[in-house]
Amino acid sequence: MTAEEVAFMTRFKAGELSVEAGTQLLMEGANSPQLFTVLSGMGVRYKTLEDGRRQVLNFVFPGDFLGMQAGIMGEMSHSVDATTDMSLCVFSRSEVWSLFKTRPERAFDLTWVAAVEQNFLGEALSAVGQMDATQRIAWAFVRLFGRGQAVGMTEGHTMPLPFRQQDLADSLGLSLVHTNKTLARFRERQLASWADGLLSITDMRALAELAGIDHEAPEIRPLI
Amino acid sequence: MTAEEVAFMTRFKAGELSVEAGTQLLMEGANSPQLFTVLSGMGVRYKTLEDGRRQVLNFVFPGDFLGMQAGIMGEMSHSVDATTDMSLCVFSRSEVWSLFKTRPERAFDLTWVAAVEQNFLGEALSAVGQMDATQRIAWAFVRLFGRGQAVGMTEGHTMPLPFRQQDLADSLGLSLVHTNKTLARFRERQLASWADGLLSITDMRALAELAGIDHEAPEIRPLI
DNA sequence: CGAGTATTTGATGCAGTTCAACGCTCGTGG
DNA sequence: CCACGAGCGTTGAACTGCATCAAATACTCG
Numbered sequence: 372m373t374a375e376e377v378a379f380m381t382r383f384k385a386g387e388l389s390v391e392a393g394t395q396l397l398m399e400g401a402n403s404p405q406l407f408t409v410l411s412g413m414g415v416r417y418k419t420l421e422d423g424r425r426q427v428l429n430f431v432f433p434g435d436f437l438g439m440q441a442g443i444m445g446e447m448s449h450s451v452d453a454t455t456d457m458s459l460c461v462f463s464r465s466e467v468w469s470l471f472k473t474r475p476e477r478a479f480d481l482t483w484v485a486a487v488e489q490n491f492l493g494e495a496l497s498a499v500g501q502m503d504a505t506q507r508i509a510w511a512f513v514r515l516f517g518r519g520q521a522v523g524m525t526e527g528h529t530m531p532l533p534f535r536q537q538d539l540a541d542s543l544g545l546s547l548v549h550t551n552k553t554l555a556r557f558r559e560r561q562l563a564s565w566a567d568g569l570l571s572i573t574d575m576r577a578l579a580e581l582a583g584i585d586h587e588a589p590e591i592r593p594l595i
Numbered sequence: 596m597t598a599e600e601v602a603f604m605t606r607f608k609a610g611e612l613s614v615e616a617g618t619q620l621l622m623e624g625a626n627s628p629q630l631f632t633v634l635s636g637m638g639v640r641y642k643t644l645e646d647g648r649r650q651v652l653n654f655v656f657p658g659d660f661l662g663m664q665a666g667i668m669g670e671m672s673h674s675v676d677a678t679t680d681m682s683l684c685v686f687s688r689s690e691v692w693s694l695f696k697t698r699p700e701r702a703f704d705l706t707w708v709a710a711v712e713q714n715f716l717g718e719a720l721s722a723v724g725q726m727d728a729t730q731r732i733a734w735a736f737v738r739l740f741g742r743g744q745a746v747g748m749t750e751g752h753t754m755p756l757p758f759r760q761q762d763l764a765d766s767l768g769l770s771l772v773h774t775n776k777t778l779a780r781f782r783e784r785q786l787a788s789w790a791d792g793l794l795s796i797t798d799m800r801a802l803a804e805l806a807g808i809d810h811e812a813p814e815i816r817p818l819i
Numbered sequence: 820c821g822a823g824t825a826t827t828t829g830a831t832g833c834a835g836t837t838c839a840a841c842g843c844t845c846g847t848g849g
Numbered sequence: 850c851c852a853c854g855a856g857c858g859t860t861g862a863a864c865t866g867c868a869t870c871a872a873a874t875a876c877t878c879g
Contacts, residue, residue: 418721421807426721443703443710449717471703475695478702479667482695485709486667492716493673497642497650500723500768504835535857544724549835551859566858583645728867759825770868775827790826 383466388459396459397438397451404464406438412457413531415538418449427542429491430515430534433522436484442467443485455533498582499544504553507543509581512563516572532570607690612683620683621662621675628688630662636681637755639762642673651766653715654739654758657746660708666691667709679757723768726807728777731767733805736787740796756794 388407390396397403399418414431428449431437441447442464471478491514498510519530540550558564561573562581572578579585612631614620621627623642638655652673655661665671666688695702715738722734743754764774782788785797786805796802803809 418717420721420725424725426717426724428717428720440710440714443707444714448714468703471695471699471706475699475702478699478706479692479695482702482706482709483667485706485713486664489709489713489716490664490668490672492713492720493642493650493652496652496716496720496723497644499720500650500765501644501648537857541724546836547858548837548860552835555859761825771826772828772869773867776867779827 383462383470385461385463388461389456390453390459391456392453394453394457395450396453396457397441397447397449399447399450401441402446403438403441406436406442406462406464406467407459408462409433409435409437410458410460412453412455413533414451414453414455414457415534416449416451417541425541426544427538429488429495430518430538430542432518433524436481438464439481439485454538495542502583504543504545504549505556506581506583507545508539508550508553508557509562509578510584511539511543512565512570512572513575513578513582513584516570516575519570528572528575530570531568532565533568607686607694609685609687612685613680614677614683615680616677618677618681619674620677620681621665621671621673623671623674625665626670627662627665630660630666630686630688630691631683632686633657633659633661634682634684636677636679637757638675638677638679638681639758640673640675641765649765650768651762653712653719654742654762654766656742657748660705662688663705663709678762719766722806728767728769728773729780730805730807731769732763732774732777732781733786733802734808735763735767736789736794736796737799737802737806737808740794740799743794752796752799754794755792756789757792 385405387410396407396414409431411433413433416428416431416437418426418428420426431451431454437451437459438447440449467481470481494510494514498507502510515532516525516528516530519525519532524530536550536554537547540547543550545553554565562577563570563572563574565571609629611634620631620638633655635657637657640652640655640661642650642652644650655675655678661675661683662671664673691705694705718734718738722731726734739756740749740754743749743756748754760774760778761771764771767774769777778789786801787794787796787798789795
C-alpha cells in the first residue's frame with residue numbers, strides 16, 4: 372500500500388474491538404452498522420433453523436472479513452459467534468460505498484473475498500451433499516489445516532482448533548454422536564487426532580485422498 | 596442508466612451467443628475469457644467429484660450472471676451446462692477491471708450479485724445439512740418458484756421447470772429414487788406437482804411451512 | 820423398430836440418527 | 850474442602866430414513 376492508501380484505510384477504520392469467548396458478533400437478520408476484520412481469535416458463522424437446528428457455514432479465522440452481507444445487502448443472512456476471545460478491526464458500513472468510488476483495488480479485493488467464500492460454500496455443499504461421514508470429516512480437516520497454514524497458525528502438523536465436536540457436526544450435517552465415533556476411528560486409523568482443542572494431522576496424504584482433494588494449492592485471501 | 600453508461604456497457608458487451616440444450620458453457624477449472632448474462636433459457640451450475648458424483652449448486656435462470664469466479668479469481672470452481680437452448684450476452688473478462696475503475700455502481704452490483712449468491716449457497720447448505728427429504732424438496736420448490744416469479748416466468752401457480760429429477764436430486768443431496776418417491780408423495784398430499792417440465796404449486800403455504808420460510812420477500816438480483 | 824433416456828415402483832440393507840447413560844473437568848457456593 | 854451442577858466427550862443399543870439394487874414402463878428419435 373502507498374502512504375496515501377494507508378491514510379484512507381485508517382479513515383475507513385473506525386476502531387478496534389475486543390470481545391470475549393461466547394460473544395455474538397453479528398446476528399442473522401440484523402442490520403449491523405459495523406464490519407469487522409478479525410485480528411486474532413476464532414469463531415463460527417452459522418444459521419439457525421426455526422426448530423433450533425443449526426448449520427455452521429464456516430469457521431472464522433484471523434484475517435477473515437465479517438459482515439459483508441450487511442455491508443452490501445443491508446442485512447446479515449447468518450450469525451457470527453466468537454468461540455475464543457477475539458480482537459477485531461472495526462469499519463463503518465457507510466464507508467463501503469466510498470471504497471467503491473475511490474478505491475477500486477480495495478473494492479476488487481472485497482469482491483474477491485466474496486468470490487472465495489462462494490467457492491468455499493460450494494465445496495462445502497458438495498461435501499455435505501455427496502460424501503459420507505468419513506469423507507466429510509477428512510475434507511473438513513484438510514480445509515481447516517490449509518486455512519491454518521495460510522495464516523501461520525500451524526506448528527508442524529498441529530494447529531489449535533478450539534471448537535466443540537458439536538460445531539464440527541453442525542458444519543458437516545452429522546449428528547454429534549456419529550461425529551464422535553468417526554473421530555475415534557480417525558485416531559485408530561492414524562489419520563488425524565483432535566483433542567483438547569488441538570488438531571494433529573497424522574496422514575495428510577490419506578486425508579486428502581479421502582476428501583478427494585488433489586493437491587492443496589495455498590489459499591489466497593486478501594485482507595480488508 | 597444514463598446514455599453514457601449505456602455506451603460503456605455496450606463497449607463492455609462483446610456480443611451475443613446462442614447455444615443449444617446440453618452445451619457446456621463453463622467448465623470447472625477452466626480459465627474462461629468470457630463472462631455471460633443469461634438472456635433466455637435455463638441451466639445448471641454443478642461440481643463433479645472425482646468418483647463421478649455430482650452436486651448441483653444452483654439452477655440458472657434468465658438474468659443470472661455466469662463466470663464471475665473466472666472473472667475475479669481467474670478460474671471457475673464449478674461448471675455450467677445449458678439445460679435448454681439459451682441465449683447469452685457475452686462480456687470480455689478483461690473489461691472487469693475497468694468496470695471497477697470507472698463504474699463503481701456497476702462494480703457494486705457485481706459484488707451484490709456475489710453476496711446474493713453466497714446467501715443462497717448458505718441457505719442451500721442449511722437445507723442439505725439439516726433438513727429431511729420432504730423439507731428439502733419443499734425448500735427447493737419455494738425458492739425455485741420465487742425466482743421464477745422474480746423474472747416473470749410464472750403463470751398463476753405454475754412455471755416451466757425443464758430439469759430432470761436427477762438434477763433436483765443432485766442439488767439436494769438425495770438419491771434419484773428417493774426424490775422420485777418424495778415427489779409422488781407431494782402430489783398425493785396436494786402440495787405441488789412437477790411433471791413434463793412444468794412445476795405446479797398447489798399449496799404454497801404448506802410448502803413454505805415445511806421449508807421453514809416465513810414469508811417470501813421478493814428476491815432482488817441486479818442485472819449485469 | 821431397436822436404442823437410449825427418463826420416470827416409476829418394489830424389495831433389501833445399512834449408514835447414520837436417536838435415545839440413554841456415564842465419566843471427566845471445572846467453577847461455584849455452602 | 851467438599852458437594853453439586855453444567856458442559857463436553859465418550860460409548861452402547863435400537864431404530865429408521867434413505868441409498869442401493871433391480872426391473873418395468875413410457876417416450877423420443879434416428
